[in-house]
Amino acid sequence: MAPAAAGQGGWLCRAACQQLLFGLLVLSLFCDACKKVTFNVPSKLEAETLVGRVNLKECLKTTEFVSSSDPDFRILEDGSVYTTNTISLSSEKKTFTILLKDNQKHEEKKIHVNLQAHQKKTHKTRHARDTVLRRTKRRWAPIPSSMVENSLGPFPMQIQQVQSDTAQNYTIYYSASGPGIDEDPKGLFYIERDTGNIFATGPVDREQYPSFKIICYATTPNGYTPEIPLVHTIRIEDDNDNVPRFTQNPFTFVVPEHCKAGTIVGTVTAEDLDEPYTLHTSLRYRIVSQQPSSPRIFSVHHESGAISTLSPQLDREIVGAHTLLIEVRDMSGQPFGLCSTGTVSICVGDINDNAPYFPRPSYETQVHENTVNVEILRIPCLDKDEVNSPNWYCKFSIIKGNEDRHFDITTDRKTNEGILCVIKGLNYEASKIKVLEIAASNEIPYVVVPYSSPFAPGTCTVRVIVIDDDEGPTFSRPSIPINIDGCTKVGTVVGEYKAVDPETGNSEGICYRIAAGQCNWLAIDENSGQLRTARVLDRDEPAMLPRQCNVTVHAIDRSGKTGTGTVLVTVVPCNRNYPSLPERDFIMCRDRKPILLTAVDPDQSPYSAPFTFSIADRSMDAGWQTTRQDDQSVYLSTRNNIPFGIYKIPMTIGDSTGRQVTNMVTVNYCDCTTPSDCGVERQNGPVITLGVWAILAMILGSLLLLLILITLCGCYGTGAVRKHVTDDLANQNLIISNTEAPGEEVMDPNIIPLQAATVNISDHGVGMGTIGHEVKTGGQSFEVSKGGHQTLESVRGYGQPMEAGRYSYSEWQNFTHSRLGEESIRGHTLIKN
Template sequence: MAPAAARQGGSLCRAACRQLLFGLLVLILFCEACKKVTFNVPSKLEAGTLVGRVNLKECLKSAEHISSSDPDFRILEDGSVYTTNIISLSSEEKTFTILLKDIQRHEEKKMHVNLLSHQKKTHKTRHTRDTVLRRTKRRWAPIPSSMMENSLGPFPMQIQQVQSDTAQNYAIYYSASGPGFDRDPKGLFYIERETGNIFATGPVDREQYPKFEIVCYATTADGYSPEKPLPHTIKIEDDNDNAPCFTQDLFEFVVPEHCKPGTVVGKVIAEDRDEMYTLHTLLRYRIVTEQPSLHKMFSVHRDTGVITTLTPQLDRETTPKHTLHVEVRDMAGQPFGLCNTGTVVVKVADINDNAPYFGHSSYETKVQENLVKVEILRIPCLDKDEPNSPAWNCRFSIVKGNEDNHFDITTDGRTNEGVLCVVKGLDYETTNLRILEITAFNEIPYAVVPYSSTLTQSTCTVRVIVLDDDEGPVFKPCLLPITINGCGTVGTVIRKYLAEDPETGNSEGISYRIAPGQCNWITVDENTGELRTAKLFDKAMTGRQCNITVLAVDRSGKTGTGTVFATVGACDKYYPTMTPTEFTICRDRKPVYITAVTPNESPYSAPFRFDISDRSMGSGWQTTQNDATSIYLSPRNDIPFGIYKIPISVRDNAGRQGTSMVTVNYCDCTTPSDCVRHSDPHISPAVTLGVWAILAMILGSLLLLLILITLCGCYGTGAVSKHVTDDLANQNLIISNTEAPGEEVMDPNIIPLQAATVNSCDHGVGMGTIGHEVKTGGQSFEMSKGGHQTLESGRGYGQSTMEQGRYSYSEWQNFMHSRLGEESIRGHTLIKN
């Protein structure tokens, strides 16, 4: 029975192992593909035992060939791992590799499998084990360990102990992994297997290894882990073993001269490798020395390292560069702190605090007359500012004596000199001495700062002596533009083109000719210089141009040249005219449409510009432009009816002007057809008078005088009234006006109306009158009909001006006799002629 019992016990043991392996398989399935897989197994495995299952698909989906590096293990397609032989694990772990290949894609991957064996130290009941696992782990989670860097030992030096409470129930062995244990720097630490004491084997540099993150393990002798792996930190405490250092060997800054105190120059930066936010890295700065050391010019902020100016007396012209030695010290600047020094160079930038100036106050030079584009003088410019900078570069200006722009001055950028040149020829005969006033300034404005010199504009005087030269004739102007009439005949004089002797200023003894190779449009008279047309021009040549060189030769043979710029103009025989020229406008004041025409072609054609040429004749009228060839003409509101002659000028596109007289009958009508010029009772028709007609006029005047004498006799000289009534005067005027042909010789001065207001229409036919043409003996003259408003008072066109004053009968009779005598003499003269 004993052997059977033993066999039965062995079967039960194998069954238990299989169950344990199956439980571990669940955990293994979650391992990542192609990474190391670990199985916890008994120290002895029977042949055909399932060790576990790996995920082959996640490692290589299309694995065609699966093999194991250890023949004691066989791998199935589903990833199951079986033993092929009885395996006893003499050591705590065994490792083999699963090889996966995809022959078509030429892919190959490996998966490492690690077998860990474990054995219980003592056998406890399940109830007891569960109770142990539920206990609180007080010693398994110690506080982070610390170790002073650069410690002097003695070594090995214990720095911490880890211990598991499960050591009360199991034989616990301790181990650790991570930097300092099994990774670089290997061997720096070790842990005692039985006690959990962690030791350091030597000193550590915190700046290289500020801390070590390790993992501690607690296991039984058979490989069972009653505790989870414990992450643990070994912190290296900082020691002030590093002095601060500047980030640069040399700091260079630039600051403008004469800047304000407190101007930021730059910032120095230092670093300390010791632990941040401790006294070991709390840095302070100070300036140790400053060169030159005459005055302290700069300061440094002790906390930030920012360097600023202390005074506005930085002067580049005196000290262009300053050198500072700056110290940085840790431990908040305490004397026992570590320190270092650095060098700072501050360059003083130039500003324009020095004005340019001339070496001399006056210069003198000579130049031959008529020379152009020649250098006549170089003027040095001195400046204390930095050479070749905008504050040093000089610019010059001629402020006086160059009003005719004969001179120009530029700057030689290499020497900073002013180069004075003649750009237009000088004339000795005009003046033999030119005095120029020249100033100098810089490219940038002058900066007025403390301790800088006062700005004074540097000025120098240049005397330019013009030397005489016997020169040839000079045309005035040197370029003469002319326009040749396209309709002109051959030999038509265009104008004269004369040259003068610059010595004498006259044209005597000078002959003229056209230079060879010129266009044959004009000729020049050898003696007089008259330009004449040399050919006929057709319409196709209109607008064409040609430069013609004319030569002038004096008695000594010297020659001068001039240029005639000739343009062929259009054939402009005709001026623009108005059509039609006679119009009638009724009381509705509707404008009339007037068009201008011309047979000429461009440019002597449209667009036209219209204007009333004589405003005294057309002040009561206004024009409105309609288009390029026409206008509207309309009366203003304040003119009476009548016939008006309005002179309208028309200017073509080339400026040629013609004037047309437009006659407008401004009539009291509804339509123009209702108004016949000769039927208008307010407009007397033009009458051609002979000798008998003039005689009849004189007789009519005598008859009027007789009527007046008779009336005076009826009333008597003694009983006559002082004043003549308005009705009587108006009656006489009306009767006189209705008799024919007495009204033709009525003179407005026959009845002297004092203080009478006469409205002037300014339309060229008299003061409120209609002109009548009188012809006698082949000659004609106009006679005015006076008293227009008085004559028309009966028709509502005006009121009698006699109301302005009254006269006695004797005054009126004396006046009438004198006027009648004048009319008699005038009539006699007309009859005689």
């Protein structure tokens, strides 16, 4: 028999060992139900020690709750009393109460337990030691029992015996409880009280009760339990009494047609209620028969039950379903094994291995011209694939003859027919017969399988005969666009919109009218179809926004039939303005920096920029040139070293359409550093003044000195230049050279430069003026008026600081050398006057 049940844990084993160490316990007495119970125990009890056993059922038939009033003791369901802690007993008795409850019947009972300590006798101790030494010979834990299910007996049939070694010293009574004894199925087993033999009273079905676990007890007549309750297992051995059965019947699988050999179709499974992992449940499968019987296409794996194909010859169009009869047998398929059969239904799934086709190669139909959105023909389409599947539905297309998009074809999903319709009116005069070529295909791609040919879509020809109808005039185009210049005058012809009679092919007898309610921008000639402006088309007028209008034109033939067309009128900007230069007067200084000319035009694109610029007077090309800066501007610059003066340059500007205008540009080419130097006003009359120093120079100086002073004081125009000269200015500016030849800047050593000249220029025109000189005492001044010429200050540079009383020789030479001869002549003229 097996060791104690797992539910009672290892503490039972420890209790048994402790019981042997303590020796043989004193007898415990069973008393009447629910009365006091007295146990004679050693003076010291270890934890988990069996104290004794109380008959609980004698006190309360059904006990749902058992508890102890003393936490040092634990009460099991069979009435066994164990210690939970180590307990030392004195000469006094230790008492506690066992509480029993039946919650359903609302009953409650109590059992009072007395523990009385006693002294062990010597022979008892020796016997205990002997018992410990003989522990290995005890038979209280035999191996599990077994019993073959469905045994034929004879009954009762002994299946095992349990014995306790304590029977050598005491009278032992054996008892048992659990399933098969006092629990369902009750009475199937019993144990002899005196011998411990276990008997079965009848056959057992293993599939219903594979095993039984009973609890065996060994007690003395007075109720003492020297052994721990034993959990003993009675195992029912399997008998092959169950036939294997398929988990479902029939099995249904689907496999695609023309699949490869070895494709898994599905797996059949069976169950056997006999003991697992034995020959009784070792199942094997085989195909008993298949329909149709030839050719043999399927096989089944004998262990797993997987069904697979043997060849790729499955064709749904030939055989759509196959039926297999399959056997399952236990005992690994041995002939003496139990078996049963099941049915497998295999449906062949369709693939698109058949191309659609037309039953006839050609069809013919009729339709009236100008008829739209009507059905003119139904074309049947055939396909051998599964009906109402994507492999069967036909998809039609017009592959030839529908270049003008007059026709459309759709599919009737119920009949799989092609519905041919006219969606744009046909013209009998243009074409009396239309020949269409129509192709059919499936909704999913065609699959090329063994023994099949490459896909070739089915085609047929449809002849559409157009029936002539008397129809109204038609315009060559349903609508024409016309762009009208906003500057166009009233009554200007802006286009022509004519219609023709489809019957005659000409425009004779057709009159034209503009439909009522149209914008009043255009008028049409009733006979010729010429379009003229009916009002001034000012695109900036709010009433004409958004500058577009659709004019509907009717063409009416002699029979009163009407054709309609549309004129799309757009008013575009007009070229009303010329481009111009807002700024035309400029000053150019001696650095000859180019002048930027920018043109403007109030018109909008395309009548404005980009502009073109050119000099109208070709004789000025030698001195002036233009360089483009952007679409609206150019730079005006000089080509050569032209003389200073005022130049009038005619500049021609053209817009993007070529419309040109000439503007006169005035350039004052001035001897200045900045344009502000040319802005001083001139004197209005010739003014000649001689200062005191000039008169004294003429009296005391020599003619040479006089000529020098006249040279210094000469100028052009009507302005006045004043210069202040000190007595020792000449000596301060003499240049002494000890070289064998003069330096680069020493051209005339007798020229004495002046100091601190102030130049005031007022230029009202280009011309020669008079010269004025003024010399003041206590200061030096020299004033010259000469329009458009250099001054001493311009030689030195405008705005630069000058060293008091000194000029370089090169400055002086640049100022006087070019004018020396001229001033000498003017000086003689002055003296004479």
